[in-house]
Amino acid sequence: MTEWLARQIVLFWDILQYLIPAVPVTIFITILSFMLALALGLVIGILRLSRFRLISRLAGLYINAIRGIPLLVHIFFIYFGLGKILSLDRFTAGVLAVGICYSAYLAEIFRSGIEAIDYGQHEAAMALGMTRYQTLRYVIIPQSWRIVIPPLANEFIASLKDSSLVSIIGLREITRAGREYYSQYFVDFQTWMAVGVIYLAMTLTLSRVVKYLEKVYAVHGFGSGRK
Amino acid sequence: MTIQIRDLICRFGDIAALDGVSMKVEKGQVFAIIGPSGSGKSTLLRCLNALEDFQSGEITIDGLKVDRRHKQIHQIRLEVGMVFQQFNLFPHLNVIDNIKLAQMVVRQRDSRTAEDKGRELLNKVGLGDRAEAFPGQLSGGQKQRVAIARALAMEPQIMLFDEVTSSLDPEMVGEVLDVMARLAEDGMTMLVATHEIGFAREIADEVVFIEKGRIVEQGPPEVVLINPQKDRTREFLKSVL
Numbered sequence: 279m280t281e282w283l284a285r286q287i288v289l290f291w292d293i294l295q296y297l298i299p300a301v302p303v304t305i306f307i308t309i310l311s312f313m314l315a316l317a318l319g320l321v322i323g324i325l326r327l328s329r330f331r332l333i334s335r336l337a338g339l340y341i342n343a344i345r346g347i348p349l350l351v352h353i354f355f356i357y358f359g360l361g362k363i364l365s366l367d368r369f370t371a372g373v374l375a376v377g378i379c380y381s382a383y384l385a386e387i388f389r390s391g392i393e394a395i396d397y398g399q400h401e402a403a404m405a406l407g408m409t410r411y412q413t414l415r416y417v418i419i420p421q422s423w424r425i426v427i428p429p430l431a432n433e434f435i436a437s438l439k440d441s442s443l444v445s446i447i448g449l450r451e452i453t454r455a456g457r458e459y460y461s462q463y464f465v466d467f468q469t470w471m472a473v474g475v476i477y478l479a480m481t482l483t484l485s486r487v488v489k490y491l492e493k494v495y496a497v498h499g500f501g502s503g504r505k
Numbered sequence: 506m507t508i509q510i511r512d513l514i515c516r517f518g519d520i521a522a523l524d525g526v527s528m529k530v531e532k533g534q535v536f537a538i539i540g541p542s543g544s545g546k547s548t549l550l551r552c553l554n555a556l557e558d559f560q561s562g563e564i565t566i567d568g569l570k571v572d573r574r575h576k577q578i579h580q581i582r583l584e585v586g587m588v589f590q591q592f593n594l595f596p597h598l599n600v601i602d603n604i605k606l607a608q609m610v611v612r613q614r615d616s617r618t619a620e621d622k623g624r625e626l627l628n629k630v631g632l633g634d635r636a637e638a639f640p641g642q643l644s645g646g647q648k649q650r651v652a653i654a655r656a657l658a659m660e661p662q663i664m665l666f667d668e669v670t671s672s673l674d675p676e677m678v679g680e681v682l683d684v685m686a687r688l689a690e691d692g693m694t695m696l697v698a699t700h701e702i703g704f705a706r707e708i709a710d711e712v713v714f715i716e717k718g719r720i721v722e723q724g725p726p727e728v729v730l731i732n733p734q735k736d737r738t739r740e741f742l743k744s745v746l
Binding site: 396398399401402403404405406407408409412416417420421424 | 556579580581585586587589594595596597607611655656659
């Protein structure tokens with residue numbers, strides 16, 4: 279029994295050592311694609327609230343179209359479809375696919391975060407002579423941050439997990455590395471358990487960081503962050 | 506600095522919030538606007554800096570037309586400060602940053618100048634020691650005094666006060682009215698929508714009684730408030746005093 283356990287631990291350690299070099303790739307894909315999603319999402323979310331019907335409709339169309347298509351299909355479309363025309367490498371295609379897909383979700387989070395701010399704040403800023411852009415930039419969005427941080431963090435954690443899907447186009451992140459190990463040594467149970475443990479360690483750490491961020495951003499008597 | 510309002514009509518759907526209002530305010534005058542809730546007092550003030558759109562009529566401030574679709578509206582809003590019933594301080598910024606923000610962003614002042622101006626005004630409204638506090642840590646009366654300082658920092662020519670004491674606890678009304686009275690003494694042009702009849706009597710040069718979007722009676726406080734000519738004014742005053 280102890281001998282069996284010892285063998286398992288050695289095996290598990292062996293798998294982890296095989297997988298760990300792929301961890302930075304997963305982190306890298308997640309961070310880059312999420313930054314893209316943040317930038318795109320913020321712009322689309324603001325456009326969604328435009329006074330000009332056409333612009334807000336187009337933004338709405340983008341959100342609904344992107345959200346209605348599975349991430350895996352985005353990945354295939356961008357890598358095999360667009361990628362052929364634009365000669366995108368795997369990494370770029372993977373980042374683009376995850377980033378674009380998540381931008382639609384983030385746009386909705388930003389939109390609701392902006393809408394949650396009392397209209398009196400807009401009026402006070404405008405009464406002080408601020409333009410619409412200045413009002414958003416200095417008054418509304420800084421307040422929205424506190425509201426959107428928890429849902430954004432959820433999306434970040436989700437995108438970390440979803441980045442496993444880019445393994446399908448051959449990007450060697452954690453999941454792909456797991457598949458490689460499995461196909462070399464035919465150890466299934468332990469391999470996928472190790473892959474799961476690595477993801478779990480990362481997501482649990484992130485949840486901790488998010489809790490901490492919420493505290494940092496909390497202001498007395500204001501916002502969604504609780505002291 | 507003259508405000509000229511001509512035949513102002515402002516509708517919300519079928520309801521005319523303002524139904525043909527005309528008046529003229531000269532530099533340094535203090536106008537108190539009284540009337541029942543929903544009479545159009547707030548709407549009138551909000552039209553003056555184009556927070557509310559109006560359907561017909563005209564407002565000019567120093568010859569400049571107030572039109573929210575026109576670019577010069579930001580220019581006009583610089584000259585027209587406004588204080589709201591709900592304070593509308595920026596809750597993510599502390600007191601001094603609340604006062605600095607628009608000075609820096611709109612008036613293009615550097616941080617130092619804006620800070621000096623802010624501290625000077627905070628002292629003036631008696632809150633020199635609360636510069637670092639956040640709005641959530643202030644009482645209603647203090648919030649409202651910060652809001653007044655924030656508006657004054659832009660050095661407006663005109664100040665609009667939209668029922669600024671209506672959401673305050675009674676014991677805090679005095680401190681806000683004191684600040685306003687001093688401002689009036691300094692010669693600020695002011696339009697004050699208020700339920701404080703006593704205050705209107707003390708500081709107003711002219712009292713306007715509005716009901717259902719129309720001016721019922723207008724004149725010096727000693728006439729409108731003490732010896733009103735119209736029955737409606739008399740009834741209203743009896744109900745609030």
